Amino acid sequence: MTAKSNADTLITVYGGSGFLGRHVVRGLAKRDYRIRVAVRRPELANFLQPLGRVGQIHAVQANLRNAASVDAAARDADVLVNLVGILAEGGRQRFDSVHAFGAEQVALAASAHGARMVHVSAIGADENSAARYARSKAAAERLVLAAQPSAVIMRPSIMFGPEDDFFNRFATLARMSPVLPLIGGGTTRFQPVFVGDVATAIADAVDAKLNPGTIYELGGPDVRTFKQLMQYVLATIERKRLLVPVPFFFANIKAMFLQFMPAPLTLTPDQVELLRIDNVVSDAAKAEGRTLPGIGIEPEPIEAIVPSYLWRFRKAGQFRNRTA
Numbered sequence: 001m002t003a004k005s006n007a008d009t010l011i012t013v014y015g016g017s018g019f020l021g022r023h024v025v026r027g028l029a030k031r032d033y034r035i036r037v038a039v040r041r042p043e044l045a046n047f048l049q050p051l052g053r054v055g056q057i058h059a060v061q062a063n064l065r066n067a068a069s070v071d072a073a074a075r076d077a078d079v080l081v082n083l084v085g086i087l088a089e090g091g092r093q094r095f096d097s098v099h100a101f102g103a104e105q106v107a108l109a110a111s112a113h114g115a116r117m118v119h120v121s122a123i124g125a126d127e128n129s130a131a132r133y134a135r136s137k138a139a140a141e142r143l144v145l146a147a148q149p150s151a152v153i154m155r156p157s158i159m160f161g162p163e164d165d166f167f168n169r170f171a172t173l174a175r176m177s178p179v180l181p182l183i184g185g186g187t188t189r190f191q192p193v194f195v196g197d198v199a200t201a202i203a204d205a206v207d208a209k210l211n212p213g214t215i216y217e218l219g220g221p222d223v224r225t226f227k228q229l230m231q232y233v234l235a236t237i238e239r240k241r242l243l244v245p246v247p248f249f250f251a252n253i254k255a256m257f258l259q260f261m262p263a264p265l266t267l268t269p270d271q272v273e274l275l276r277i278d279n280v281v282s283d284a285a286k287a288e289g290r291t292l293p294g295i296g297i298e299p300e301p302i303e304a305i306v307p308s309y310l311w312r313f314r315k316a317g318q319f320r321n322r323t324a
Ligand SMILES: NC(=O)c1ccc[n+]([C@@H]2O[C@H](COP(=O)([O-])OP(=O)(O)OC[C@H]3O[C@@H](n4cnc5c(N)ncnc54)[C@H](OP(=O)(O)O)[C@@H]3O)[C@@H](O)[C@H]2O)c1
Pocket: 014, 015, 016, 017, 018, 019, 020, 021, 038, 039, 040, 041, 042, 044, 062, 063, 064, 065, 082, 083, 084, 085, 086, 098, 120, 121, 122, 123, 155, 156, 157, 158, 159, 160, 165
């Protein structure tokens, strides 16, 4: 039997229209795969089509909360990639239903259709965490590996890139407000990772270059505290703002109200819980090579990418160097 060419290999990407999704779809299209993007509103995913050649990328309807739709989107696929995730609950989108139940449905479909699976979790996934987001991500990992033991799991730290929800959010806040809050004093450590590097790691897993049944932890080259990241945002957008420490206790009370606010002001009590724990690659992952450098990907630093999209938050845009 001859091995299938990539052009004959169908990859279903659940959540392919999201921030990470568009980078994954572009990476897989460059490697010549056929791609089926499975999302709740496929009509909003048409913008992905120019990332490939005519007919290479096709969007279908699937809701991870509906097992039959997940299974239908898996039909004839060789690999299922699950990128679906939410940062806050709303309506019927609950952490347990989207992260845990949904990921399990993808793994069950992979097992039923004889497909391999790549699943995206998050650094901090922990069944004992105080944050429900982190508990549901850990439950998802357990359920995925039980249903499809060969699945490859990726745990990124905070991802950055032109459409990110981290640097853009705080730059927007800095434009609107004279102060930026440092929740818990801003000492929590992060290891921001370029979304393009995470997409490359996922494409390598689709290529079957990574170890099955393994959890990879994906971070960038530098570890920074939340305060250092806020200072970096302010320096990049050339604005001076007051950084005000907010103890966790007060942040929790604030979040009771801010959870109902629109972006960039939204902050849920669960997100405050997440901010208590460092979001960095573990020593065990480093020792075992379950990291970007361990799989041969040299991660991009924030300095190489972030200024290319945060300049629009400067008072004078890209034209003058002025501190507002
Ligand atoms: N962004 C980060 O910094 C970060 C860090 C660590 C881990 N992660 C994880 O990385 C993954 C991708 O994150 P992202 O930032 O790319 O998220 P995103 O931009 O919010 O994209 C989420 C995608 O999931 C789809 N989706 C949402 N609910 C769905 C449902 N019930 N059924 C089917 N599709 C659904 C969305 O499309 P529709 O709404 O059209 O259905 C969208 O395509 C997630 O698992 C996230 O938890 C992200």
